[in-house]
Amino acid sequence: METAERTALGVTDPLRLFLEHSEGCDAIQRRIIEVQSHPDKSKHLRLIPTPEAARLLRISESHLRGLIRQDGWPEGTVVGAGNRRAFTLAEVNEIRRRLFAATGDARYRVGRDRARGEKLVTVTVANFKGGAAKTTHSVHLAQYLALQGYRVLLIDLDSQASATSMFGLVPDEDFDRLDTLYRLFTLDEGSRTASLADLARPTYWDGLDIVPANLGLYSTEFEVPVRQMRQRELRFWRVLADALPSIDDRYDVVVCDCPPSLSYLSINAVMAANLLLVPIPPSMLDFSSAGRFFRMVHETLETLAAAEGGRVKQFDAVRLLVTKYQTSDANQTQLVKWMGAVFADTLMTNRMALTTGLDNAGNMKQSYYELEASDVNRRTYERGLDYLNSVNAEIESVVHDIWGRSGGEGAR
Incomplete structure (x- = not known):
């Protein structure tokens, strides 16, 4: 491949430079996967x-x-x-x-009891600020639920496709944009499908499938307003919710990993949710951003309610999760106390602490549940696992509440 012409201060062909860097990142990512997945170049879950x-x-x-x-x-x-x-x-x-x-x-029991009317639960993990650990927790929640025997669909709605990458995939090499949620929204009726089931791909985790993302997914943000102008009857905010019945018989829980922005895709994920999970690191900047997130959600839902004859979107549950918590930081501890006083029952009891083990797992392109205990210091490993399991078990209990299960029934 030709290399972009460079000068002492920069480049004369930035388009070529950015394309080179994009392809270079894909090549390095592929190499990481090949090294970690030797000898057959595909990831496997440990025994x-x-x-x-x-x-x-x-x-x-x-x-x-x-x-x-x-x-x-x-x-x-x-x-x-x-x-x-x-x-x-x-x-x-x-x-x-x-x-x-x-x-x-x-x-x-493996999964929900349909005979008792236990419905498909969609957990949307959303915060419009980057760095709040949305993807980290979306992936770990989906994997935790799979470990407990639930059938789970993880939907990657972020064109950066970090969740997709965590499963050993190279998004822009392995998938076309029609393999992503873009296919539900596209202007091209010949390419569009009404079935979300067509997009679900199995992973190497038993019971856990993924709807992948790649850079092409971002085209959704340009196509939706044009399609809305052509199809006045289109409820663009309910495209995902309207697609969920096609997978109702296949899964117990859907986990949606949102992009860090108020986008058409984020709005769809919020409108599809039974349980809205908002991760918030305990810092003043993140807390301020969270306030704006709630204001924007309020205004968006208010606007959409007017478009639906006054019918306001209802959630079975909304939970705030403290992430990246440094237990030794007195300022963070104080902020978490204030959050507890303000948000009361909405704030989760358990918090996801910032641990060395979790950082190490990310560096190795693995989730924490994929690590061997020998990969990190055992005490550090067990400490991180305790935090992660406690948070996810609390979310699982909220899912059980949505299903109407009595206390302790089917609890893990």
């Missing part, structure tokens, strides 16, 4: 050791060992001396299904 599998299943290790000795039950893989075994997530989920079928105990 789950017996003690961890037993905790996920809520049974004792001895009970699990007894089960796998029975005919037809997943046996796992021998991974060390003494016949120590580990399991794939698919095997853990199969054991869950068999336990539920054998006992009828709600603790082993």
Whole structure:
């Protein structure tokens, strides 16, 4: 490839320079994935050791060992001396299904109970400021729910496609823009599809699919206003919500990772949500930005209500999550106390602390749930895992409340 002509102070062909840098970033990202995913150049979820599998299943290790000795039950893989075994997530989920079928105990239920009217829950993770850990928590929430046996769809609505990249994909090489949510919004009726199910791609996590994003998704922001002018009846703010029924029979929970802006895509994700989750780092700048976020959401919902005959968008729950919390920072501690006084029940009890382990996982292009305990200091690893699991378990309990489950029923 030709290189952009450069001068002492800059470049004479910036278009070529930016294209070079874009392609260079893709090449480096591909190389990272190949190194980490040797030998077959695709990411895999680590095997789950017996003690961890037993905790996920809520049974004792001895009970699990007894089960796998029975005919037809997943046996796992021998991974060390003494016949120590580990399991794939698919095997853990199969054991869950068999336990539920054998006992009828709600603790082993995999996913929602449609017979009781438990509906598809859409969790939208949104904040219009970058750096609030939206993508980090969207990915970890989706993976946590998958570990608990739920069927999850993660929708990447950010053209930067960080969530997509976390699953070992190179967005602008692996996908066309018609592989993204752009396909629901495009002006071209021949390319448009009414089925969100067509866009869902399986990941290497059992039970977790993704609707990917790439740079082409940003074209949505230009096409929607033009389409609205041509189709006066189009409710552009409900395109995603109207597409959700096509996946209702396939998933228990949908997680939407929003871009850091008030965009057509963000508005759609908010309007599709049962549960709106707003991550807020405890700093004055982030807190000020969050105030503007709530003001903009208020004004947007008010405007859309007028367009819908006065019908205001309703949520089953709204939660604020403190992220990037530095437990030793007295100023942050004070700010969190003020947040608790102001936001009361809306503020989540658990907070996501800033940990070395979480940073290390991101640097290795892995989620925290994909790390081996040996990848970081064990004490640091367990501390970060405790924070992450506590936050996600609290969100899971909100999902159970939306389903109307009684206290403790099916709790993990």
